Amino acid sequence: MEFCWMLPEGNLETILQQTQFAEAGGFQSVLLINANSYMDPWIMATVLTQETEQIRILVAQNTSYCLPTTTAKAFNTLSLISAGRIDLNVVTGSSQVELGKMTRAGDHASRYKRTKEFIDLYLRLQQGGITHYHGDCFDVQNAELFPKRDVPTGRLFMAGSSQEAMAIAAEFADGYLVFGHELDEIEQHFTSFREWLPELRTNLNPNPHCGIMIDIIARETTEEAWEAAYQFLESASPFEKRMNRLFRNNSDSVGISKYHNYYSQSKHAQSKHAQAEGSPSSTLWPGLSQLNTSNGFSIVGSYEEVRQTISRFHRIGVNYFILSGLISTQELERISTHVVLPIQSKHLTVGNVIK
Structure with a gap:
């Protein structure tokens, strides 16, 4: 297993x-998101590599408004500066409204066509020598x-839940990432991949x-964790929920569309007694689907x-976990101390990767 912090x-x-x-705290990497409301990932990654010693930086690039040539140059430059601690997370974008703030937003098919050419050209450039490339994008x-x-x-x-994303990842990528979901959904998805x-x-x-990318809400007891989850949900304003709903309704992402079925479920309180006792999915909560534009599930x-x-996810084939703690700024310490480090202590550590 590898753990990455979002x-x-x-x-x-x-x-x-x-x-x-x-x-x-035991994480092998951190993820820098490439989105309108976040700082530039390459500039931030440069700063972080100078202030850390071994953690890897996973830099997201949205192919809808990034170029493979400039991405390859930035990647190689920072890889040299950081002694090879940079990984690349290719994303395609999901919302016409959000993408329209940065570029002319294409439809789902055209975006994935661009993504495939983006990765193809990026990898050809990395092979060295003179590159000629003639594509549609x-x-x-x-x-x-x-x-x-x-x-x-x-x-x-490569991140994405659609068939197009799956095919591109299978052909080009070292790793394939999707949003967290129910265990059976994830198992079926990776089996298809x-x-x-x-x-x-x-x-390759x-x-x-x-x-998978999944949120964590963990406390000493089950009751405390669920109380924290529902307090977080109740503290959100109607405006926040409405804006998230607007984003989802204007998204053609396959991954995000899967959360629609869980939206109404997340409105109902789920106490310890309401959980399916002994069910592997009893800890999975889709409440974030009301508040977050991407990561809709929490453990x-x-x-x-x-x-x-997490061990159950690992047993069905998940070996890379991008974790978040969206309900407060203190969640990283809890997750590191009580979740990640104890899991690592039960495994043999080889280098920076948990086997």
Whole structure:
């Protein structure tokens, strides 16, 4: 297993503090999101590599408004500066409204066509030498990437729940990421993803990482965790919920659309007695679907219950966990101390990766 911490919106001080705490607290990497309300991920990643020693930085790039040529150059530059501690998370975007703030937003099919060409050209540039590329979305003549890397470093992750995302990840990526969901949904999804691998995958690890992004609400007891979850939901204003609903209604993301079925469920209180006792999914709560534009599921429960749920995900094939603690700025310390480090202590550590 690998654990990655999703860095929040905020100022430099908050982001730097969380990164340093994640490094000390057992996380192998942190994620910098590429979105309108976040700071520029490359600039932030440069700062973070200078203030940390070993944690990896997963830098998101939205192919709807980023170029593969400038992304490759930024990646190689920062990889050299940081001794190879940079990974790339390719995302396609989901909301016409949100994407329209940065570029002319294409439909679902055209965005994924651009994403496939983006990754194809990016990887060709990384091979070195002179690159010619003629596609529908990108066209370069006599391109050469500087700085060059003698030994390739870093990994490319592809995020997305659609068939198009699955196929692109199977062909090009070192890892495939989706939003958290019910256990059976995740298991079925990654089973479908792996069916693409024998046909499309060449010159890559035959067993790419399979990862989920999921929120954590953990406390000493089950009751305390659920109380914290519902207090967080109740504290949100009607305006926040309305804006999230507007985003979801204007999104053609397959991953986000799956949360629609859970929206009404998340409005109903779920006490300890209401949970399906012994059910593997009894700790999974879709309450964030009312408040968050992407990550709609939380693992809610005692520290032991949360650790057990992560282990269940691991047993069905999830080996890369992007965790968040959206309900407060203190969640990282709780999650690190009571969830991540205890899980790591039960496994053999090889380098920075938990096997």
